[in-house]
């Protein structure tokens with residue numbers, strides 16, 4: 533019988549479940565994640581609509597957002613609205629989030645970087661419908677546009693022209709297929725495979741995104757990726773238009789890969 537953890541029961545209670553309903557759930561064999569049961573997940577202090585068509589946002593992704601925000605503030609002096617040097621900095625800054633899923637990252641970035649336009653894209657229309665709901669709920673529709681695209685391939689740059697400066701952020705599927713197939717039931721049977729399975733070595737999507745980004749007429753100023761800290765990422769050195777470094781997550785694991793344009 534699957535026992536529910538204390539935080540899971542609290543989450544259900546906070547979202548209207550009665551003690552009897554929770555007891556019945558525990559007595560059943562239902563392993564559905566509580567976020568799908570309530571239709572809501574939390575990331576970076578905000579609640580987001582979720583459903584089986586999107587990954588449940590993970591706590592590790594909060595720092596991915598933070599890294600993008602720090603970079604944006606540093607490079608574009610976004611906070612320094614009254615800086616006398618402001619005129620030196622680009623007028624329009626845009627961030628493309630590739631594989632936006634629920635839209636939690638795009639919405640969080642919009643809140644962290646009020647002067648920045650965000651384009652969230654995903655290959656899944658069902659995911660984009662949920663992202664749209666989150667953009668509306670958090671009232672960032674003036675800042676976040678959503679579009680369907682296979683990585684950057686279908687991105688209509690005429691409709692979404694890269695701004696004076698732009699960056700890319702992506703938390704793409706990175707689990708090698710054989711590891712995906714061995715994942716615990718509560719992940720594999722409930723969360724979308726499209727959000728998790730990164731192909732034979734786990735790098736299918738990341739490699740393809742980097743190839744696309746490297747061949748754009750104008751390079752992104754920086755690319756931020758969430759990765760598996762145990763993976764050998766040496767292949768990224770072939771994308772030498774970018775200087776690559778890794779940043780650590782709250783557990784000290786090198787979970788973020790950042791490439792800054794050297795051209």
Ligand SMILES: C[S@@+](CC[C@H](N)C(=O)[O-])C[C@H]1O[C@@H](n2cnc3c(N)ncnc32)[C@H](O)[C@@H]1O
Pocket residue numbers: 586587588589590593630631632633634635636637653654655656659681682683703704705726727728737
């Ligand atoms: C790991 S989930 C991340 C979702 C969200 N950004 C987050 O961090 O919670 C990866 C997302 O990439 C999307 N995806 C998978 N293949 C894609 C592709 N070829 N082009 C665009 N998005 C893709 C999936 O639909 C999924 O929403």
